[in-house]
Amino acid sequence: MSTANLTRAETAERSRAIDVLGYRVELDVLGAVDREVGTFATTTTVEFTARTSTTWLDFLGAGVESVTVNGADVPVDYDGxxxxxxxxxxxxxxxxxxxxxxxxxxxxxxxxxxPADGQTYLYTQYEPADARRVFACFEQPDLKAPFTFVVSAPREWEVVSNQRVVEREDTTGGQVVTFAPTLSISTYITAVVAGPYHRVDSEWSGGDVTIPLGVLCRASLAQYLDADTIFEITRQGLGFFTENFDYPYPFGKYDQVFVPEYNLGAMENPGCVTFTEAYVFRGAATDSQYEGRANTILHEMAHMWFGDLVTMVWWDDLWLKESFADYMGALANAEATRWTDAWVAFANRRKAWAYLQDQLPTTHPIVADIVDLEAAKLNFDGITYAKGASVLKQLVAYAGRDAFFEGARRYFRAHAFGNTTLTDLLTELSATSGRDLTSWARAWLQTTGVSALSLQRGADGCASIVQTDPRPHRLGVGRYDFDDTGDLVCVQRIEVDLADAHTPIDLADAPLVLLNDADLTYAKVRLDDRSLTTVETSLDRVRDPLARGLIWSSLWNATRDSELGATRYLSMAQRFSPAESHLTLLTSVLANAPYAIEHFLPEPSRDAARLDWLELTWRALWDAPPASGSQLAWARAVASAAAMDGSRAADIRSILEAGGPAPSGLALDPDLRWGFWGALAATGHADDADLDGELRRDDTGSGRTAYLRAKFSRPDPDVKAKAWESILHDRTLSNEHLGAIIAGFRAGARHDLVEGYGAGYFASIGSVWEERSIEIARRIVVGLFPSETTLDAADGWLATHADAPAALRRLVLEQRDHLARDLRAQAFNSLPDVTG
Incomplete structure (x- = not known):
């Protein structure tokens, strides 16, 4: 095993041998503006006590020049x-x-x-273990310490870190910025951001505490930065968490920086939270997008307590921060902001991610067995985030909200600035709830899989809930009936405790019975025959958006599991999506329907289905209210559908051309224009001249990324061959540009152009994993997986590479399982009783 891949066992041994007292990290990035300069000077001084005569510091870089131990220069012993x-x-x-x-x-x-102005920007991203790419350190979460950062940078640059600036000294050709020492934190949440960032300042006051606030982005995006809206969410969140956690925000200041080419949605560096700049909307954005951004802001803020103040010992307990932040982000969004129905997005979007992940052969318990860093990197998944958050919502229903929050408060007070495991949390929650949560944790946190709940109605009027993979659930069961206006409304909701495979319930008959009403538990819900018949004709009459979201989720899960025909799902999507008023639900359906066409329908049925879906989206675009969020959602859906069917290519080009007919009120912002150009490129209706012209119009960071995707989307064998070569061999590509070329290579309906690359894929992924960083390797292994291949090809690689790195095998296993699901669905949807 490479020495770069730290193991749980060896870091635990190091933790027993040393205690870190503090770091001083000096970085010199004066040369960053010169693209020919590929390295920077980094000097680390670390103080620690030791109960051993030997240990090691972690560092991944160009080289180590000197090591001094207790004042004496020693020979450099560095293995890379x-x-x-x-x-x-x-x-x-x-x-x-x-x-x-x-x-x-x-x-x-x-x-x-x-590219917009030639300016250079820097930022750090470390989780789980990339601080060692910037400074020498003990790279593990349980060796916390205070950090003092000193950064030499160009004089005109903004320089930001976890703490406030205590000194700024002008020097020849630059500045030296010294930051106050941090509180005791882990290496992976330290941060440095530097560049000519645009900055807006504000503050939040709560009680006797005033917290300075900052929002930053690239200068070329300043015109799009809605800082006031971001500050509003930030203040609402700080008020909510300070009150409910009864522990003041501890990290002094709260800067939020939107950075380019980010691999994540955001990262919870205390005092210096970083976000993808996709959250700086360059044009029109739907209310669902604003809600999603607010949820991310609040998710990262929850980490200030769950993760930053109290941190897991090792990555097995990653859920101790991510599951809580996911749950708390949705809760704060629903209770502290204008998005009072935020649980709809959680039920329909976040849990869909969890259901997908939990049905893979690589699923794992929420409390996972993470033996090394490669495994940790891949554990930032739907189990750790969304399933964990769903289970916490169930815990609140089971133990009571007051007991849950009091347990959290005790947890913070007992373990502030320390590290914890599952046992530490259960101790506090058991004490406040009066329940022994050991069996609950065993059932929910230490097992895998998702239960499916269905209603059995007997001829005698009796009913029971049937549960696969039984677990203890507290859930609501809702009876829905038509009111005087023809709407489907809940006329009775009862709470039920499930534990067994069959649970009788006393429930009067109704046209629609919805299990897990109010979405209290984590389970796939199946609609009984009568309820499905009602939904099939009257889904748009269900007025409660959360209930409607649960129904959409149930329909999609049944389609994925080949229990509901894809054509039946598509029929409901076509009938009800134009009337869907909740933008999060609409967006989900507009993503799921084309996925069902491409993955679940047998190949002979796809062309007709593609055309039907394109025509549906086209009509809905023109019928949508002008300048509305739904109009924007439908415009994006047209772009997606038109990438698979070129029938509307001339109409789309007409929209793009100045003076051409376009839906009233449609804002043709740069991102939407690229969406349309990408669709034309994928169907062979746009050439280099078209795309080059659009790039001249939008020669920005986002524009160049979109250009690469569109350029390599064209259905031309030479284009695909060039994309393949670039992906595997061009080491100058950034993460974002690599992702764009991969997306272009896979784009469109011409699978015949890429199906010949399957053998090359399996021949290459071993060296890709060995030679590239894990982030780049993951993008290639997942993005290039040949979905046109047979299961035999994937099985053959797995059989002959049993000794491949576990993280690589996991990715291949997951992609193989997606392919197997697709093939099962295609076979199911070929059956006469399904297609007929």
């Missing part, structure tokens, strides 16, 4: 990942001088050149 330390005393001061490498993968210190 670890710096060996020997001759240690009880108290030690070690200084390491090294050269770090600027990143283009979004890992470590990422450097971005803005």
């Amino acid at each position: 990942a670890r710096i060996a330390l020997t001759g240690l005393h009880e108290s030690n001061v070690v200084t390491v001088g090294a050269r770090g490498e600027y990143s283009r993968s979004g890992e470590g210190l990422h450097r971005f050149l803005d």
Whole structure:
């Protein structure tokens, strides 16, 4: 195993041997503006006590130049990942001088050149273990310490870190910025951001505490930054969490920075939260997008307590922060902001991610067995986030909200600035709830899989709930009937405790019975025959958006599981989506329907289905209220559908051309224009001249990424061959540009152009994993998986590569399972009783 892949066992041993007292990290990025300069100077001074004479510091970079141990220069013993330390005393001061490498993968210190104005921007991203790409450190979450950062940078740059600036000194050709020491935190949540960022300041006051607030983005995006809206959400969140956690925000200031080419939605660095700049909307955005951004802001804020203040010992307990932040983000959104129905998005979008992940052969318990860093990197998944959050929502229903929050408060007070495991949390929650949560944790946190709940109606009027993979659930059962206006409304809701495979319930007959009404538990819900018949004719009459969302979710899960015909699902999507008023639900249906066409329908049925869906989206676009969120959602759906069927190519080009007919009120912002051009490119209706012209119109960071995707979407064998070559061999591509070329390679309906690359894929992924960073390798392994291949090809690789890295095998296993699901669905949807 590579020494870069730290294991749980060895980091636990190191933790028993040392205690870290503090770091001083000096970074010199004065040369960052010169693209020919690929490295930066990094000097770390770390103080620690030791109960051993030997240990190591972690560092991934261009080289280590010097090591000083307790004032004495010692020979450099560096293997490319670890710096060996020997001759240690009880108290030690070690200084390491090294050269770090600027990143283009979004890992470590990422450097971005803005094509809009030629400016250079830097930011760091570390989780789970990339701080060692920037400075030498003990790279594990349980070795917390205070950090003092000192950054040399160009004079005109904004420089931001976890703490406030205490000194800024002008020097020849630049500035030296010194930050106040942080509180005791883990390496992976330290941060440095530097560049000519545009900054807006404000503050929040709560009680006797005033917190300075900052929002930053690239200068070329300043005109699009809606800082006031972001500050509003931030203040609402700080008020909500401070009150409910009864523990003041501890990290002094709260900067939020929107950064380019980001691999994540956001990262919870205390005092310096980083976000994808996709949240700086360059044009029109739906209310669902604003809600999603608010949820992310609140998710990261919850981490200030769950994760930053109290941190897991090792990545097995990653859920102790991610599950809680996912749950708390939705809760705060629903209770502290204008998105009072935020649980609709949680039920329909976040849980869909969990259901998908939990049915893969690589699913794992919420409390996972994470033996090394490669496994940790892949564990930021739907189980750790969305299933964990769903289970916490069930815990609140089971133990009571007051007991849950009091347990959280006790947890923060008992473990502030420390590290915890599952046992520590259960101790506090059991004490406040008066329940022994050991069996609950065993059933929910230490098992895998998702239960399916269905209603059995007997001829005698009796009913029972049938549960596969039984677990204890507290859930609502809703009876829905038509009111005087013809709407379907809940006329009775009862709470039921399930534990067994069959649970009788006393429920009067109704046209629609909805299990898990109010979405209290984590389970797939099946509609009984009568309820499905009602839904099939009257889904648009269900007025409660959460109930409607649960029904849409049930329909989609049944389609994925080949229990509901894809054509039947598509029929409901076509009938009811134009009337769907909740934008989150509409967006989900507009994504699921084309997925069903491409993955679940047998190949002979796809052309007709593609055309039907394109025509539906086209009509809905023109019928949607002008300048509305639904109009924008339908315009994006047209772009997606038109990438698979070129029948509307001339009409779309007409919209793009100045003066051509277009739906009233449609805002043709750069992103939507690229969506349309990408569709034309994928069907062979746009050439290099078209795309080059659009790039001249939008020669920005986002524009260049969209250009690459469109360019490599064209249905031309030479284009696909060039894309393949670039993906595998061009090491100058950034993470975002690599992703765009992969998306272009896979785009469109001409699968015949890429099906010949399957053998090359399986021949290449071993070396890709060995030679590329894990983020870049993951994008390639997942993005290029040949969905046109047979299961035999994937099985053959797995059989002959049993000794491949576990993380690589996991990715291939997951893609193989998606393919197997597609093939099962296609066979199911070929049956006469399904198609007929």
